[in-house]
Amino acid sequence: MKVRDLNASDIPQLMALDAATNSHPWDISHWQHSLKADVCLGIDGNTELAAFAVAMKMVDEAELLLIAVQPKLQGKGLGQIIFNTLTQKLAKNGAQSLFLEVRESNRKARRFYESAGFAETGIRPAYYPAASGAGREDALIFAMMMSKA
Numbered sequence: 001m002k003v004r005d006l007n008a009s010d011i012p013q014l015m016a017l018d019a020a021t022n023s024h025p026w027d028i029s030h031w032q033h034s035l036k037a038d039v040c041l042g043i044d045g046n047t048e049l050a051a052f053a054v055a056m057k058m059v060d061e062a063e064l065l066l067i068a069v070q071p072k073l074q075g076k077g078l079g080q081i082i083f084n085t086l087t088q089k090l091a092k093n094g095a096q097s098l099f100l101e102v103r104e105s106n107r108k109a110r111r112f113y114e115s116a117g118f119a120e121t122g123i124r125p126a127y128y129p130a131a132s133g134a135g136r137e138d139a140l141i142f143a144m145m146m147s148k149a
């Protein structure tokens with residue numbers, strides 16, 4: 001599985017995969033900005049984008065903004081492949097730590113992050129609009145130190 005840098009021509013596929021995996025997907029201007037400013041990686045499937053990962057680098061730390069794998073391809077190691085490539089790239093660019101926020105209810109993602117080496121470091125109460133309907137949901141903050149690649 002080849003991991004590649006993403007560019008503006010990928011936006012339609014990025015928006016489709018984001019919409020399929022995220023209750024509050026990014027709009028086009030968010031993607032346009034991120035593709036210029038952030039580290040954005042993807043894996044091509046047979047007919048569509050199979051996975052993407054987006055991280056914002058800030059001096060010696062980075063934030064994982066989004067990661068997604070096509071629902072029918074989840075659980076086959078693609079998330080791990082793209083995540084490992086992303087952390088190698090961030091570490092080469094000087095990031096020493098990586099953090100992220102995840103919905104408290106997203107058990108699958110929380111398991112994935114724990115396996116990848118993250119530890120829970122905090123909570124942002126009522127950070128997200130609820131995935132289904134009214135109300136708010138807490139964000140858990142996860143962080144990990146990265147070894148130099």
Ligand SMILES: CC(C)(COP(=O)(O)OP(=O)(O)OC[C@H]1O[C@@H](n2cnc3c(N)ncnc32)[C@H](O)[C@@H]1OP(=O)(O)O)[C@@H](O)C(=O)NCCC(=O)NCCS
Pocket residue numbers: 021022066067068069070073074075076077078079080081083084101102103106108109111112113114115116117
């Ligand atoms: C979270 C998500 C990206 C994971 O991708 P995936 O391709 O399904 O995950 P993988 O198949 O690579 O991981 C599977 C296994 O490897 C483990 N793993 C992942 N990264 C690892 C790493 N670096 N080292 C060791 N193990 C790892 C996982 O915990 C999991 O273990 P399990 O088999 O015991 O469950 C995917 O489920 C997804 O797109 N979810 C919807 C979008 C989403 O919620 N994104 C996160 C928002 S915060």
